[in-house]
Amino acid sequence: MKMRSRAGFGAASLVVALVLTGCGGGDEGAGGEVASAGRSTPGGASASGSAHGTDELAGYVEAQREWVGCLRENGLDAPDPDAKGKVDLGDARKAKSDPKFLVAQEKCQSLVPSVPDSLEREMQPALSAKEIEQKKRYAKCMQEGGAPDFPDTDDKGFSKEVxxxxxxxxxxxxxxxxxxIVGVPDDAAPAKG
Structure with a gap:
């Protein structure tokens, strides 16, 4: 089984956050920046700053422009995405009661792009030294405890994509x-098998 659940979970979380908190239309200056997720963009996972990562980001920004264009076609005054694909739609609270936003969001849902892995990692808060050490201990324990193919943890606390x-x-x-080690109670661990 490929270990991509973190990226999938992160992308799904962003979609849920976008829909639940809303992205209120037209209230400029309220600071409601949104990175959206859903559809695949060109390229795969890459390290930030590599040529491939740059292509991946460019593809994401272009896909965000397509999504914004759809929102505009459906009556929402949406600004262009910034250099990292974020779209500032204003006060997120207003979207919950804005029928125009809800209609546009529904009609344009199929155009919502996935956040590239490299950009998603940049958006995550930095882990403390203690958290990074904890993740490294967990990886070592897993590898020595019966899962030798469990991914290593890098110096920033991320599991390598393997x-x-x-x-x-x-x-x-x-x-x-x-x-x-990572706070999973004994009764939540997978059943014996």
Missing amino acids: AWDSTSVGAKRAQRTCGS
Whole structure:
């Protein structure tokens, strides 16, 4: 099973945040910047700053422009995305009761692009030294406890994007053994198998 749940979860979280908190239309200066997620953009995961990462960002910004164009066609006064694809739609609270926004959002949902992995990582808050050490201890415990293919953790606390078998008996045993390192209670660990 490919370990891409963090990116998938992050993208899904952004879509939920966009819909639930709303992106109020037309109230400039309120600071409601939005990065949206949903549809794939050109390119794959990459390190920030690489040529591939630049192409990935350019594809994301272009996809955001397409989404903004759709919002405009459906009656919403939406600004252009910034250099990182963020779209400032103003006061997010107003969107919940703005029928114009809700209609435009629904009609344009299929154009909402996925946030590239490199940009998503930039948007996440930096982890403390203690949190990074905790994630590294968890990775080492998993690898030594029965999941030798579990991904290493980099110096910023991110797991490297590698495929690993989370369904093997060894992996399940390691998850039960190591879960407490990252705050997973014993009763929430995968069942024995």
